[in-house]
Amino acid sequence: MRKRGHYDRVTIDAILDEGFLCHVGFVHEGVPVVIPTLYWREDDHVYLHGSAASRMLGSSIDNPICVTVTHLDGLVLARSAFHHSANYRSVVLFGKPEEVTDPGEREARMRVFMEQLIPGRWDTLRPVKPKELKATRLIGLRIDEASAKIRSGPPADDAADVTWPTWGGVLPLSIHAGAPQPDEHEKGKGRRAPLARQFQR
Amino acid sequence: MRKRGHYDRVTIDAILDEGFLCHVGFVHEGVPVVIPTLYWREDDHVYLHGSAASRMLGSSIDNPICVTVTHLDGLVLARSAFHHSANYRSVVLFGKPEEVTDPGEREARMRVFMEQLIPGRWDTLRPVKPKELKATRLIGLRIDEASAKIRSGPPADDAADVTWPTWGGVLPLSIHAGAPQPDEHEKGKGRRAPLARQFQR
Numbered sequence: 001m002r003k004r005g006h007y008d009r010v011t012i013d014a015i016l017d018e019g020f021l022c023h024v025g026f027v028h029e030g031v032p033v034v035i036p037t038l039y040w041r042e043d044d045h046v047y048l049h050g051s052a053a054s055r056m057l058g059s060s061i062d063n064p065i066c067v068t069v070t071h072l073d074g075l076v077l078a079r080s081a082f083h084h085s086a087n088y089r090s091v092v093l094f095g096k097p098e099e100v101t102d103p104g105e106r107e108a109r110m111r112v113f114m115e116q117l118i119p120g121r122w123d124t125l126r127p128v129k130p131k132e133l134k135a136t137r138l139i140g141l142r143i144d145e146a147s148a149k150i151r152s153g154p155p156a157d158d159a160a161d162v163t164w165p166t167w168g169g170v171l172p173l174s175i176h177a178g179a180p181q182p183d184e185h186e187k188g189k190g191r192r193a194p195l196a197r198q199f200q201r
Numbered sequence: 202m203r204k205r206g207h208y209d210r211v212t213i214d215a216i217l218d219e220g221f222l223c224h225v226g227f228v229h230e231g232v233p234v235v236i237p238t239l240y241w242r243e244d245d246h247v248y249l250h251g252s253a254a255s256r257m258l259g260s261s262i263d264n265p266i267c268v269t270v271t272h273l274d275g276l277v278l279a280r281s282a283f284h285h286s287a288n289y290r291s292v293v294l295f296g297k298p299e300e301v302t303d304p305g306e307r308e309a310r311m312r313v314f315m316e317q318l319i320p321g322r323w324d325t326l327r328p329v330k331p332k333e334l335k336a337t338r339l340i341g342l343r344i345d346e347a348s349a350k351i352r353s354g355p356p357a358d359d360a361a362d363v364t365w366p367t368w369g370g371v372l373p374l375s376i377h378a379g380a381p382q383p384d385e386h387e388k389g390k391g392r393r394a395p396l397a398r399q400f401q402r
Contacts (some may be wrong), residue, residue, distance in 0.1 A: 020275050021287070023224035025233035032226035032233050036271040036291050045314070045389050069235040072376070075397055077319070080312055080324050081215035081332040084243040086222070090237050118278070124367040125282050132283040154384035162386040167394050169383040176377030182370040185363040193368050196276055196362055 006148040010161060015091045015148055016041045016069055020117060024048060026064040035115040039067065040113040046093060047100075047109055052137045060097055060139060067093040067141055071172075075171040079154035079164040085151060087170060097139040100169065103130065106138045117192045127144045207349040214350055216292045217242045217270055221318060225249060226267040227257065237377060238270065241314040246341040247294060248301075248310055253338045261340060262297055268294040268342055276372040279356035280365040286352060288371060294347045298340040304331065309340045319395045376400075 006012070025032055035056050041049050046067055050057045060160050068182040074087040100106050107128055114122040161167070180193030207213070223240040224234055231360055236257050240249050247268055251258045254259050275288040315323040356369050363369070381394030 002246060009375050021289075022268055023226075023235050023237075023271070025224075025226040025232050025267070026236035027228055027231070030228070031295065032267045033295075034224050034226035034235050034267045034269040034293065036224075036269065036273075036289065038287060040334045053324045064232045066233045068224055068235040068237065070222065070224070072237075075318075075393065076323075079327050080333070081315060081329055084251070084315070084336070086239060088222075092235065094232065094234075099227045114282060114285070117276075121278075121367070122282065126280050126362050126367075128282055129330070132281070132382045134282070154382070157386075161327050164327045165392075166322070166327075167381075167383065167392045168386055169381055169394060171381050171394065171400075173376055173400075174372050174379060174380035178373035178375060180368075180370055180372050181275075181355070181367065184370055185358075187315065191299075191366075192279065193370060193372065196372060199372075199374075201360065 004150055007009050007146070009143070011150075012143065012148045013041065013093050015071065015089045015184060018071060019069050020049075020198070022069045023068050024056065024060070024143050025068070026060045026063065028059065039069070039114055041143070043113050044143050046099070047113065047138060047140050048139045049110065049136055053134050054137055057137045057139055061099045062096050064094065064096055065141065071119055072173050073152065076151075076155050077171060078180065079157050079166050079168050083155050083157055085155070087140060087152050089148065089150045091146060091148045093143060095141045097111040097143050100138040100140055101110065103133040107138060109140075110137070110139055117196050119197060121194055138187065184192060184201040205351055208347070208349065210344070213292050213344065213347050214242065215348045216272065217247065219272060220270050220400070223249075223268050223270045225261070226269070227261045227262065227264065240270070241315050241317055242344070243310065245344050247344060248314065248339060248341050249298070250311065250337055250339045253336050254273045255338055258338045258340055262300045264299050265295065266342065273374050274353065275374050277356050278372060279366050279370060280358050280362040280369050282388065284356050285356055287355070288353050290349065290351045292343060292347060292349045293343060296342045296345050298342040301339040301341055307334050307337060310341075311337070311340055311345055318397050321397060322395055339366040
């Protein structure tokens with residue numbers, strides 16, 4: 001079996017912890033809406049944040065949402081069109097998120113996000129202002145109803161096709177960090193750009 | 202304005218044509234479900250395919266779905282936590298998909314997908330069998346209700362923060378194709394792996 005469902009938290013957490021972009025789905029007037037947004041995991045919760053004015057976050061509180069995280073690992077090139085596929089790891093979470101209403105707790109959760117993304121950066125930043133915390137909405141979804149799906153390995157060609165004269169294998173894909181682009185205020189400062197933990201290879 | 206909505210087809214099509222992984226949302230018993238899947242665009246339609254037994258594809262026919270495509274272009278590192286962001290280009294499509302019921306048309310659409318992904322490969326493959334076309338479901342969503350959202354450029358720090366002593370700028374991110382991994386049947390054949398159009402840089 002090359003495509004498999006997984007329900008253990010070790011597999012689920014490893015997939016969640018490798019990313020920071022998810023697609024969140026909610027139902028608005030009977031219609032599904034899927035929006036990309038950043039996320040992070042802390043213990044048994046996945047957190048999403050945004051503007052306090054965000055329709056998506058506001059209307060999702062106590063309503064069912066779906067959070068999906070996908071890592072595309074490669075294109076699987078078989079000898080028949082039918083067996084072409086993609087290698088990937090994904091997690092799908094279902095539940096009703098709760099709002100983090102305490103501003104101090106919101107700041108603590110955001111700090112964890114930054115520490116996971118770029119360890120050490122939080123303490124170098126201009127401190128958070130109360131009005132910024134007020135303008136930030138934070139929701140937490142308990143990891144309760146969760147599953148992972150993984151497809152890996154070479155193409156699954158039919159036995160009769162393996163000698164067919166076309167290349168078969170995997171084209172690996174991954175997210176790559178390019179050269180950091182300092183903004184105009186960095187000119188002449190010679191400071192070194194930090195690298196997100198996920199790209200420190 | 203660094204974050205903007207776009208509704209013109211040139212912008213929307215350019216974002217769609219650069220990718221092949223989307224997140225499709227549908228409503229199942231009142232609950233939103235978001236699943237990663239491959240897609241392609243041809244003229245005024247976006248197509249999704251999968252197993253004829255796929256619950257997702259089957260139940261989405263004539264029901265409202267949402268197809269979201271996101272390209273993550275970078276992490277935006279500001280001098281305050283509040284102004285950290287991501288650069289991205291995304292498209293969100295809404296509509297009720299129709300099934301492509303004619304097997305010949307299904308084959309023609311799949312051929313277009315392959316030609317867009319890896320030009321010239323289709324004709325090198327073992328020809329499609331009728332039972333494979335029968336086992337493949339294909340749905341098309343008309344590009345009707347569509348919008349794009351783009352965030353690009355440097356951090357939007359508060360004017361008072363630009364001299365704060367921490368690095369500010371963008372960490373560019375992109376999908377990178379690694380060295381092709383031939384499968385065991387390629388041994389000793391010396392054939393060259395094809396490269397997907399999206400990674401021919």
